[in-house]
Amino acid sequence: MEVSGTSAPTVTVFISSSLNSFRSEKRYSRSLTIAEFKVIDHSGVRLGEYEDVSKVEKYEISPEAYERRQNTVRSFMKRSKLGPYNEELRAQQEAEAAQRLSEEEAQASAISVGSRCEVRAPGQSLRRGTVMYVGLTDFKPGYWVGVRYDEPLGKNDGSVNGKRYFECQAKYGAFVKPAAVTVGDFPEEDYGLDEM
Numbered sequence: 001m002e003v004s005g006t007s008a009p010t011v012t013v014f015i016s017s018s019l020n021s022f023r024s025e026k027r028y029s030r031s032l033t034i035a036e037f038k039v040i041d042h043s044g045v046r047l048g049e050y051e052d053v054s055k056v057e058k059y060e061i062s063p064e065a066y067e068r069r070q071n072t073v074r075s076f077m078k079r080s081k082l083g084p085y086n087e088e089l090r091a092q093q094e095a096e097a098a099q100r101l102s103e104e105e106a107q108a109s110a111i112s113v114g115s116r117c118e119v120r121a122p123g124q125s126l127r128r129g130t131v132m133y134v135g136l137t138d139f140k141p142g143y144w145v146g147v148r149y150d151e152p153l154g155k156n157d158g159s160v161n162g163k164r165y166f167e168c169q170a171k172y173g174a175f176v177k178p179a180a181v182t183v184g185d186f187p188e189e190d191y192g193l194d195e196m
Helices: 063-068 073-080 087-109
Strands: 010-016 023-029 116-119 127-136 143-149 173-176 181-183
Touching: 087 143, 116 143
Parallel strands: none
Antiparallel strands: 010 023, 116 127, 116 181, 127 143, 143 173
């Protein structure tokens, strides 16, 4: 028995993936062999070899040469007095930062170490604890209040980046801004769990 007929000169291949709902349609010549279809890289480069960017040659320019150029972002910002080159805006930001610091200092001066407190931080539940530290820190600018919580709701043990500000158990300590701290007679919460 002999079968004869005409066939299209191309083959249509549909490529799909379980990762998304899109399908790709490709057309190939019937004369294309699998060896020609398969891409083989003979360059000797292994997969992921160029991910180490230390092997990539980088373009470097000295700060003096960059400063002399006229078509750079820095020269545009200087001409337009934008960002750090806007003296008025920078002076205004420095004044606002100084005002915030003086407000924080006034709030922090009303908080004394050893006082009981409630912490009302935005996006967090009400927490009670004892004030363990009040003052400036090395990890962020401004005044901070170190609190030892009654429950393990904190983030540290009284130390940040290896510097110890006060002593407490792990996950019982936290640093909050003075505005979030209310000092007063706040005894530890009794949930009645000791009676079990």
